[in-house]
Amino acid sequence: MLTRDYARYTLAAVRAHRARSLLTVTGIAIGIAAVVLLTAIGEGIHRFVLAEFTQFGTNLIAITPGKTSTLGMSGAVISNVRPLSLDDARALRRVNQIQAVVPMVQGNAPVEGNSRSRRTMVLGVGADVPQVWQMRPAIGRFLPADATAGARAFAVLGSKLKSELFANASPLGARVRIGGEPYRVIGVMESKGQMLGFDLDDSVFIPVDRALAMFNRDSLMEIDLLYAAEADSEALAERVRALLERRHGGVDFTITTQDQMLEVAGSVLDVLTLAVAALGGISLAVGGIGILTIMTIAVRERRGEIGLLRALGAAKRQILVLFLGEAVALALLGGLAGLAVGAGGAWLIGVLVPALPTHTAWDFALAAEVSAALIGLAAGVLPAMQAAGLDPISALRDE
Amino acid sequence: MRLDDDLHFALRALTGHRARTWLTLLAMGLGTATVILLSALGEGARIYVSNEFTQLGTHLLIVLPGRNETTGGPPPLLGETPRDLTLDDAIALTRSRLVEQIAPIAVGSAPVSHGNREREVTILGSTAEFQPIRSIELAQGRFLPPGDLARGRPVAVLGETLAQELFANRTALGQWVRIGDRRFRVIGLLSSTGVSLGTDLGDLAIIPVASAQALFNSPALFRILVQARGRGALAPAEEAIREILRERHEGEDDVTIITQDAMLATFDKILNALTLAVSGIAAISLIVAGVLIMNVMLVAVSQRSAEIGLLKALGAARRQIIGLFLTEALLLASAGTVGGLLSAYAGVSLFNAQIDAFQLVVPLWAPLAAVSVSLATGLFFGLLPALRASRLDPVAALAGR
Numbered sequence: 001m002l003t004r005d006y007a008r009y010t011l012a013a014v015r016a017h018r019a020r021s022l023l024t025v026t027g028i029a030i031g032i033a034a035v036v037l038l039t040a041i042g043e044g045i046h047r048f049v050l051a052e053f054t055q056f057g058t059n060l061i062a063i064t065p066g067k068t069s070t071l072g073m074s075g076a077v078i079s080n081v082r083p084l085s086l087d088d089a090r091a092l093r094r095v096n097q098i099q100a101v102v103p104m105v106q107g108n109a110p111v112e113g114n115s116r117s118r119r120t121m122v123l124g125v126g127a128d129v130p131q132v133w134q135m136r137p138a139i140g141r142f143l144p145a146d147a148t149a150g151a152r153a154f155a156v157l158g159s160k161l162k163s164e165l166f167a168n169a170s171p172l173g174a175r176v177r178i179g180g181e182p183y184r185v186i187g188v189m190e191s192k193g194q195m196l197g198f199d200l201d202d203s204v205f206i207p208v209d210r211a212l213a214m215f216n217r218d219s220l221m222e223i224d225l226l227y228a229a230e231a232d233s234e235a236l237a238e239r240v241r242a243l244l245e246r247r248h249g250g251v252d253f254t255i256t257t258q259d260q261m262l263e264v265a266g267s268v269l270d271v272l273t274l275a276v277a278a279l280g281g282i283s284l285a286v287g288g289i290g291i292l293t294i295m296t297i298a299v300r301e302r303r304g305e306i307g308l309l310r311a312l313g314a315a316k317r318q319i320l321v322l323f324l325g326e327a328v329a330l331a332l333l334g335g336l337a338g339l340a341v342g343a344g345g346a347w348l349i350g351v352l353v354p355a356l357p358t359h360t361a362w363d364f365a366l367a368a369e370v371s372a373a374l375i376g377l378a379a380g381v382l383p384a385m386q387a388a389g390l391d392p393i394s395a396l397r398d399e
Numbered sequence: 400m401r402l403d404d405d406l407h408f409a410l411r412a413l414t415g416h417r418a419r420t421w422l423t424l425l426a427m428g429l430g431t432a433t434v435i436l437l438s439a440l441g442e443g444a445r446i447y448v449s450n451e452f453t454q455l456g457t458h459l460l461i462v463l464p465g466r467n468e469t470t471g472g473p474p475p476l477l478g479e480t481p482r483d484l485t486l487d488d489a490i491a492l493t494r495s496r497l498v499e500q501i502a503p504i505a506v507g508s509a510p511v512s513h514g515n516r517e518r519e520v521t522i523l524g525s526t527a528e529f530q531p532i533r534s535i536e537l538a539q540g541r542f543l544p545p546g547d548l549a550r551g552r553p554v555a556v557l558g559e560t561l562a563q564e565l566f567a568n569r570t571a572l573g574q575w576v577r578i579g580d581r582r583f584r585v586i587g588l589l590s591s592t593g594v595s596l597g598t599d600l601g602d603l604a605i606i607p608v609a610s611a612q613a614l615f616n617s618p619a620l621f622r623i624l625v626q627a628r629g630r631g632a633l634a635p636a637e638e639a640i641r642e643i644l645r646e647r648h649e650g651e652d653d654v655t656i657i658t659q660d661a662m663l664a665t666f667d668k669i670l671n672a673l674t675l676a677v678s679g680i681a682a683i684s685l686i687v688a689g690v691l692i693m694n695v696m697l698v699a700v701s702q703r704s705a706e707i708g709l710l711k712a713l714g715a716a717r718r719q720i721i722g723l724f725l726t727e728a729l730l731l732a733s734a735g736t737v738g739g740l741l742s743a744y745a746g747v748s749l750f751n752a753q754i755d756a757f758q759l760v761v762p763l764w765a766p767l768a769a770v771s772v773s774l775a776t777g778l779f780f781g782l783l784p785a786l787r788a789s790r791l792d793p794v795a796a797l798a799g800r
Contacts, residue, residue, distance in 0.1 A: 023694035034683045066508040066519065079507035079615035081579040107479035108465030110653070119466045136754065179481030202467075215479030217617065252510070252519060279677060282433050283684040286426045290691040293422040297698050368754045 002052070010325040013298070014333075024294045025334040028375070028387045031284035032338025033345065033367050038280045040346035041366035044271030044357035049265055053258070055192075058131045061225040061237055062256045063092075063244070082252045083219030086149070086209060091247060092223060095239055100128035102224040108213050111174030111204050113165045113185070120161055122178060122201040124211020133224040135200070139170045140187030143207055150303040151207030155183035159191040160201035178204060179214045233257045279363055281371070287334065288375035295327050296381035304388050307395030316388040323384035324377060331376025335369045409727040412699065419695055426691050427735020428742065430684035431752040431769045435743035437681050438765040441674025443758055445667060458630055460637055460655045461533065462492075462623040462644070482648055483619035486548055486608065491624060491643050495778050497636035502529040504547070505611040506621040509579040511557075511604055513565040520561050521603040522578060524611020533623050535600070540572050540587030543607055546642045551610030555583035557592045560601035570675070578604060578612045623635070635656055678765065682772055688735070689776030696728050696784035700791075708796025709789050720789040728781025729774065740766055 014021045065084040088102035106123040110117050127145045130136050143154055155176060162171055169187045182205060192200045214217065227236050237255050245251055253336040299306070306319060343365070411731060413420045460783045466483040489503035505524035510517050527545035529535065542556055562585075569586050582646070589600055612618055627636035637656050644654050700707070707720060747759045 019697055023690055023697070025691045027694075030683060030687050030690070034680070079505070079617050079619075081509040081614065105479065107481075108467065108482050110651070121467065129690065213401070214481050216483070216619075217479060239674075250510075276680070279437070279680045280683070281582055282429070282681055286430055286687040286691070288685040289422055289429070290424040290687065290694065292427075293419050293691060293695060294698075296418050296422065297416075297695075334627045 006359045027290035028334025029338035031287040033342040035368040036342025037360040038276045043361035046357040063223040085203040087131040100226040109179035121319040124208040137187035138190040156187040158201040160204040174317035223392040238289035291379035299387045319388040324380045327380025328376040335372035424735040428739035431739025432743040433681040438678040439759040439761045442762040445670040458627040460625040490797035495639040500528045501623040507615040524608040536590040538590035556587040556605040558601045560618045649701040689780040693780035700788040702795040717789040721785045724785035732777025
């Protein structure tokens with residue numbers, strides 16, 4: 001028997017019972033569509049989070065005081081005995097291949113201006129924020145370069161804070177009081193939106209040394225470094241570590257490169273996507289049982305036909321292959337239909353609900369296709385063996 | 400035709416084709432069982448988390464410095480404020496009748512050393528009341544002694560991991576350790592209650608709050624834990640705390656007060672949503688099983704067309720034929736569901752018998768939802784084959800065409 005004959009026979013069998021084949025295919029298709037759609041949502045969220053992480057630039061190294069324990073932050077960010085100082089930040093600026101440094105301290109204070117008041121996030125930062133965090137002032141300018149020593153009392157408002165305090169009026173040159181101290185507004189940042197729960201638009205940027213004085217502390221909460229694109233992040237992190245170790249006499253800080261951050265976030269999200277795919281896989285398994293049922297029925301109905309084939313000299317193996325082929329064909333058809341529906345649904349969600357990011361994960365889709373074929377194979381084995389094991393004489397007599 | 404005739408007929412039809420009936424039941428059962436098991440997992444997680452919260456202490460209010468005026472925004476969990484929450488603020492809170500006890504907390508990190516071993520850990524400055532409020536258990540020794548909050552005694556309570564790292568297997572009680580540039584005597588060891596809501600209680604040292612403030616050279620408190628007098632006093636206590644602190648902070652409302660209930664409600668909402676989503680995904684398999692029921696019923700109708708023809712020739716109405724096949728489909732669906740329910744409950748009790756730390760709990764809505772969804776699928780997917788059967792032309796059907 002030629003391969004072509006096998007294919008023709010199988011397809012004819014599938015076509016002979018249109019309604020039945022259609023329903024079986026539908027069962028598998030629903031399973032596959034669920035897997036494809038769910039992983040598409042998972043992958044979309046994955047990409048969304050990666051984009052959130054990288055919107056502040058990609059070549060970043062963050063240094064926080066204290067050794068971070070396995071669970072989240074260490075207490076050192078709040079207070080510690082060996083602070084991460086502004087001098088450290090200045091020294092880091094001189095490291096080869098470091099292009100910009102942002103020392104950061106964050107707090108909460110009332111901002112009063114234009115006879116209104118709002119309690120909000122205060123970020124004490126250096127002048128390099130536009131470069132390192134990739135956010136630019138919409139109007140005016142950012143803090144001048146004296147932000148780390150003897151800074152003038154300038155403030156830059158986040159876009160939301162600006163509209164809360166000044167509505168549509170231009171705040172440039174206006175006086176505001178932050179934590180009771182007078183500042184002059186020299187710029188307004190463009191809107192950046194939420195970043196993992198932090199609303200950077202509802203904030204005010206002031207020079208870091210003034211913020212340290214306002215909060216009465218001597219340790220920075222974080223230093224962000226921007227390095228040259230061609231630099232090797234590992235080697236650079238090592239140089240930074242060596243420098244700070246010399247200055248502090250020990251490793252009492254944590255260096256996190258953005259690669260590490262992305263890796264951690266990525267692996268967590270991968271596990272999630274996998275779990276969701278497995279949940280969708282349950283439907284696939286139920287679809288597999290559907291194929292098994294229908295194939296069992298088919299073998300029973302076509303006993304006469306099988307008997308005839310055997311009487312004409314078809315080997316047991318050939319019968320086996322015929323029925324296995326039918327099961328796999330059903331599964332594959334279902335897989336293709338499911339892929340179309342799933343990918344189409346993902347696309348539709350992307351168009352209709354832009355807030356929910358989707359991206360068809362083709363590797364998962366391929367895996368789903370392969371597992372559909374495997375399920376078809378597994379479901380077909382029992383009925384096919386049953387068919388192959390029929391005694392030709394008694395099978396023919398049934399006709 | 401009476402109802403029991405109906406049932407009898409359907410049962411006979413089902414037992415006539417054992418293999419396919421069993422397989423359909425298996426599909427339906429698998430779908431039901433996963434829905435129940437997954438919802439039990441979600442509900443178990445929800446109950447686990449709420450137990451964790453009760454462990455945190457009851458009637459608890461948490462006062463943190465700073466306040467964000469963003470609607471729906473997160474409170475400033477971390478960060479500095481121009482006006483610190485001080486020890487005097489904390490002491491002032493005890494003046495309210497509604498406050499049972501308070502535990503001010505100062506947090507930082509510093510190296511702890513003994514001999515030539517050193518380890519950088521989180522240092523928690525607090526008071527004797529911290530122990531009952533957070534229900535902390537000690538393995539050895541005693542907790543911080545009660546007394547004047549403003550006096551910093553040189554005593555420390557170490558977490559288990561920290562003690563193990565510094566002292567290995569030697570006894571730690573009564574020994575001196577150096578924290579930062581000060582010396583402290585170890586008076587107690589925490590028992591290994593493990594991780595409590597993100598704080599690793601094994602790897603920290605607890606010292607009196609005044610000592611911590613001196614160590615970190617900062618008068619600021621990180622949090623004040625307040626235990627209210629009874630559950631009913633929570634809301635008035637929150638109001639009283641706000642009032643006291645506003646007075647002390649020159650009329651400014653610059654603290655955030657979080658109640659335990661609010662936190663718990665947030666977690667509850669998240670976990671409920673997750674459970675529903677996961678069960679919903681699993682319920683897709685019920686639909687697939689429904690498609691299978693439809694398929695099997697269609698096959699049955701075409702195989703039994705002669706029988707249907709005979710029934711019709713004997714005067715059976717269309718409604719009766721529909722009833723017969725619908726009964727069969729519903730029987731398949733409900734038997735599968737019952738099987739799935741039984742095996743799911745068996746799986747849950749097996750799991751709970753094996754594992755003590757985490758218990759699966761089947762929420763009440765899960766079996767109800769599973770049963771109604773599978774009956775609905777049985778009805779829905781059984782309707783088309785039943786209609787097809789009822790429309791058969793008796794003469795043609797009898798002729799077997």
